[in-house]
Amino acid sequence: MRLIAENLGGERGGDAVFSGIGFALEECQALIVTGPNGSGKSTLLRIIAGLLPAAEGSVRIEGVMKVEDGGEAFPSVASACHYLGHQNAMKPALSVAENLRFWRDFNGDGQLGVEEALETVGLGGIGHLPFGYLSTGQRRRAAIAKLLVSHRPLWLLDEPTAGLDKASEGRFAGLMTRHCADGGMIVAATHLPLGVEGMELRMGEAG
Numbered sequence: 451m452r453l454i455a456e457n458l459g460g461e462r463g464g465d466a467v468f469s470g471i472g473f474a475l476e477e478c479q480a481l482i483v484t485g486p487n488g489s490g491k492s493t494l495l496r497i498i499a500g501l502l503p504a505a506e507g508s509v510r511i512e513g514v515m516k517v518e519d520g521g522e523a524f525p526s527v528a529s530a531c532h533y534l535g536h537q538n539a540m541k542p543a544l545s546v547a548e549n550l551r552f553w554r555d556f557n558g559d560g561q562l563g564v565e566e567a568l569e570t571v572g573l574g575g576i577g578h579l580p581f582g583y584l585s586t587g588q589r590r591r592a593a594i595a596k597l598l599v600s601h602r603p604l605w606l607l608d609e610p611t612a613g614l615d616k617a618s619e620g621r622f623a624g625l626m627t628r629h630c631a632d633g634g635m636i637v638a639a640t641h642l643p644l645g646v647e648g649m650e651l652r653m654g655e656a657g
């Protein structure tokens with residue numbers, strides 16, 4: 451399976467933000483998107499996720515994902531991806547575990563169960579708390595647990611380590627590396643080193 455972007459252009463509020471972006475990402479690969487504030491990193495991720503239309507060009511999935519007994523098809527980028535944006539996309543009044551169960555059901559069962567995923571991000575034992583009670587870093591860690599309970603090979607990550615402490619950053623680097631080793635793909639926008647190997651896409655200066 452490959453993620454192919456050809457001649458992608460993005461605009462916001464009618465103004466062009468970038469143009470001519472192209473890449474091909476294979477299974478097991480990561481693409482690290484860097485660039486100054488306003489250069490269009492979030493816009494690019496949102497276009498890939500299908501949350502914004504491309505102003506020009508296209509992005510698509512080709513082929514099937516290799517699995518032990520053959521191949522698994524993901525008919526669209528939207529069906530293959532899990533988008534982790536600046537917002538964590540969790541309901542504050544629901545418990546952490548309820549939020550994760552929602553995403554697990556929505557995205558298809560991932561490799562880990564809810565409790566196991568919470569243990570993995572260092573939040574074991576707090577699944578019963580309302581998400582709204584968590585600290586900023588704990589919220590981000592719970593959002594990362596969302597990736598682990600979901601069956602989505604393409605992780606689209608916008609500043610994924612914002613708010614994380616050093617130990618959590620290191621733990622997340624290991625999770626990203628393992629996801630790629632298992633055949634997954636990652637497109638991550640960041641200002642900080644993520645501790646995962648990948649190709650770099652540098653977006654230009656804004657405006």
Ligand SMILES: Nc1ncnc2c1ncn2[C@@H]1O[C@H](COP(=O)(O)OP(=O)(O)OP(=O)(O)O)[C@@H](O)[C@H]1O
Nearest residue numbers: 462463467485486487488489490491492493494656
């Ligand atoms: N809804 C919107 N309407 C109009 N312009 C917008 C909108 N959202 C973003 N923009 C503009 O689009 C440009 C690209 O924004 P984007 O968030 O993609 O940049 P970024 O590279 O992710 O920035 P940062 O590093 O600050 O997160 C910016 O100039 C921003 O002001």
